[in-house]
Amino acid sequence: DIVMTQSPLSLSVTPGEPASISCRSSQSLLHSDGRNYLDWYLQKPGQSPQLLIYLSSNRASGVPDRFSGSGSGTDFTLKITRVEAEDVGVYYCMQTVDSPRITFGGGTKVEIK
Amino acid sequence: QVQLQQSGPGLVKPSQTLSLTCVISGDSVSSTSAAWNWIRQSPSRGLEWLARTNYRSKWYNDYAVSVKSRAIINPDTSKNQFSLHLSSVTPEDTAVYYCARVYVSGWYRGMDVWGKGTTVTVSS
Numbered sequence: 001d002i003v004m005t006q007s008p009l010s011l012s013v014t015p016g017e018p019a020s021i022s023c024r025s026s027q028s029l030l031h032s033d034g035r036n037y038l039d040w041y042l043q044k045p046g047q048s049p050q051l052l053i054y055l056s057s058n059r060a061s062g063v064p065d066r067f068s069g070s071g072s073g074t075d076f077t078l079k080i081t082r083v084e085a086e087d088v089g090v091y092y093c094m095q096t097v098d099s100p101r102i103t104f105g106g107g108t109k110v111e112i113k
Numbered sequence: 114q115v116q117l118q119q120s121g122p123g124l125v126k127p128s129q130t131l132s133l134t135c136v137i138s139g140d141s142v143s144s145t146s147a148a149w150n151w152i153r154q155s156p157s158r159g160l161e162w163l164a165r166t167n168y169r170s171k172w173y174n175d176y177a178v179s180v181k182s183r184a185i186i187n188p189d190t191s192k193n194q195f196s197l198h199l200s201s202v203t204p205e206d207t208a209v210y211y212c213a214r215v216y217v218s219g220w221y222r223g224m225d226v227w228g229k230g231t232t233v234t235v236s237s
Contacts, residue, residue, distance in 0.1 A: 061225075100175035
């Protein structure tokens with residue numbers, strides 16, 4: 001299975017400040033169709049994970065534009081330009097290039113200072 | 114708006130079979146633009162994909178290696194739902210279980226709809 005490694009494990013951010021989360025994969029997530037099969041999810045406290053970004057850089061419907069994803073191959077980044085209180089929770093990356101053998105990162109917990 | 118409604122027992126005895134159901138509204142289990150998944154989450158294993166069913170001219174079912182010998186995913190077109198049956202459970206199967214949709218419209222669009230989760234404890 002493809003191993004997904006996230007860093008940092010946790011992040012404490014002042015509202016209005018930026019935040020960045022890294023995700024690295026043990027194998028390339030670049031498919032022969034030219035797309036990187038890497039998603040980002042946010043699990044707010046007490047809720048199910050919700051889709052933020054798919055195919056490395058595409059924002060899901062309704063996701064604020066302060067969230068952006070980038071990267072290719074084995075290195076990916078989720079950036080939040082200005083963190084808001086509602087952004088707290090655990091962020092996960094997930095690969096589907098090896099579908100159906102989907103694997104998740106261990107998560108990055110974001111809290112507000 | 115697509116919604117997934119999960120149901121199933123919160124407590125299962127060791128060696129018994131865990132059965133969970135996910136009822137789909139706003140989409141069809143037979144949709145050729147979707148794949149229907151079961152995922153679980155535990156402190157020790159994190160988020161773990163378990164199984165998938167999808168219809169592409171015929172039904173395809175796939176399983177994680179970790180549960181392949183014990184799991185059955187079953188689509189039910191008459192009730193527009195899909196289920197997971199996990200046999201011979203042990204305390205290691207204690208987790209929150211989620212059903213979720215992967216959406217493919219032209220191309221992959223992510224795991225965009227999730228159920229609320231069912232907390233399952235395996236204990237005598």
